[in-house]
Amino acid sequence: MATAPELLKSPPPASIRPMCGGDVAEVFAIERAAYTFPWTAGIFRDCLRVGYVCRVLMLDERVAGYGVMSLGAGEMHVLNLCIAEEHRGRGYGRRMLEHLLAHGAAAGMLDAFLEVRPSNCAALALYHSLGFQQIGMRRGYYQAVNGREDACVLKLTLRADRADHT
Numbered sequence: 180m181a182t183a184p185e186l187l188k189s190p191p192p193a194s195i196r197p198m199c200g201g202d203v204a205e206v207f208a209i210e211r212a213a214y215t216f217p218w219t220a221g222i223f224r225d226c227l228r229v230g231y232v233c234r235v236l237m238l239d240e241r242v243a244g245y246g247v248m249s250l251g252a253g254e255m256h257v258l259n260l261c262i263a264e265e266h267r268g269r270g271y272g273r274r275m276l277e278h279l280l281a282h283g284a285a286a287g288m289l290d291a292f293l294e295v296r297p298s299n300c301a302a303l304a305l306y307h308s309l310g311f312q313q314i315g316m317r318r319g320y321y322q323a324v325n326g327r328e329d330a331c332v333l334k335l336t337l338r339a340d341r342a343d344h345t
């Protein structure tokens with residue numbers, strides 16, 4: 180049983196559910212505040228329309244973060260992961276990513292991939308802590324204030340028995 184100081188430290192309870200069209204305005208507000216080059220609201224709607232796995236993290240009936248990924252050919256690609264700035268550093272980003280990884284593994288995916296800016300230390304630390312390893316670099320992949328920025332390509336093996344499935 181948690182002691183009183185532990186209860187004070189623990190983050191408010193959050194839940195994760197599928198994103199729906201009615202969430203896009205809140206999602207987009209978080210996205211716009213988080214990134215210099217944000218996705219548009221239309222990109223989120225397209226992700227829902229094509230059936231990507233889109234999830235929101237709910238806190239007090241408000242969207243506090245989200246994750247988007249595609250599944251196919253045995254691979255899951257994490258396309259977006261974001262927690263509203265005021266809720267960062269409380270384990271929610273890790274929780275959302277673990278949720279996506281568990282979903283991908285349950286759907287039979289063998290590997291998880293994602294791209295991240297080399298300058299994004301918080302995201303890199305999260306990904307490495309979950310076992311992602313860099314497998315390459317995409318030159319000039321991202322828009323940046325002064326031109327373009329490279330992307331680190333990270334991979335996590337979800338199923339080590341891939342030889343049985345290829």
Ligand SMILES: CC(C)(COP(=O)(O)OP(=O)(O)OC[C@H]1O[C@@H](n2cnc3c(N)ncnc32)[C@H](O)[C@@H]1OP(=O)(O)O)[C@@H](O)C(=O)NCCC(=O)NCCS
Nearest residue numbers: 213260261262267268269270271272273295301302304305
């Ligand atoms: C990356 C992001 C999703 C992390 O979410 P979060 O809820 O703050 O992260 P968590 O509290 O779950 O922390 C998980 C791990 O991330 C790392 N981390 C989080 N914040 C960090 C920081 N400021 N500096 C260094 N590492 C950090 C740590 O490894 C941490 O594990 P620990 O708590 O055991 O040390 C969040 O910073 C975010 O939304 N950033 C803006 C959008 C973005 O850059 N998304 C990733 C695009 S590739």
